[in-house]
Amino acid sequence: MKVFGIAGYSGSGKTTLIEQLIPRLVMEGLRVSIIKHAHHGFDVDQPGKDSYRHREAGATEVLVTSASRWVLMHELRGGPEPTLEEHLKRFSPCDLVLIEGFKKQDFPKLEVHRKATGKPLLHPTDRHVVAVATDEPLETGLPQFDLCDYDAICGFIMDFTGLRRARSARGPSRFGTSQGG
Known part of the structure; x- marks a missing residue:
């Protein structure tokens, strides 16, 4: 299992x-x-539902299941x-x-x-940032992608994680080699 983050x-x-x-x-x-x-409290349950009532009553975990999906709330x-x-x-x-x-x-x-968020860049102080998707050109040595160039970003992630190589044994990728800039 490969792990890759999307941060901002x-x-x-x-x-x-x-x-x-x-x-x-x-x-x-x-x-x-x-x-x-999530940095704030959230709830995937709905007040009044049985699972919500069970949690409110003090259950530590509630597993809700059906033929389509299951969820474990802790x-x-x-x-x-x-x-x-x-x-x-x-x-x-x-994968x-x-x-x-x-x-x-x-x-x-x-x-x-x-740019419109007015927030600072992460990559100058986070050595784990390996590329940037942005709506403005940046002065950085990292690969850069337009925010909307989803195919190129997908290709980069597959290349970076080695998943393209793993997939190549089963057939060609529809994404070309990634291009940073």
Whole structure:
């Protein structure tokens, strides 16, 4: 399982980029999973539903399952937030885990930067940023991609993680060699 991050500040376009990358990676025959780190409280459940009521009653874990999907909700109940490594151990086998968030953790990342956010760049101080997707040309030695050049970004990720080489034994990639700039 390879791990690759998509990092940037809120409003930079991380979710949109990931949304475009997933089908391209899946079309290459890859099994892709996602870890999305939320800095604020969130709930995937709905008040009034049985599972919500069970959690509210004090259950630490509630697993909801159907013929289409399943979800395991775990309440920390004041305990520490699990580490990225602990979360990765929970995944079923896959080829690639894309990580949105955890921008201060040590794993390779593509920085997503949009000038309009007014936020500073991550890569000058984060040695784990290996490329940048941006809406403006930057002075950097890192490979740069236009925010909307989804095919080139997908190709770069496949090359960087070695997944293109792994896939080449099963057939050609639809993406050419990535080009940074």
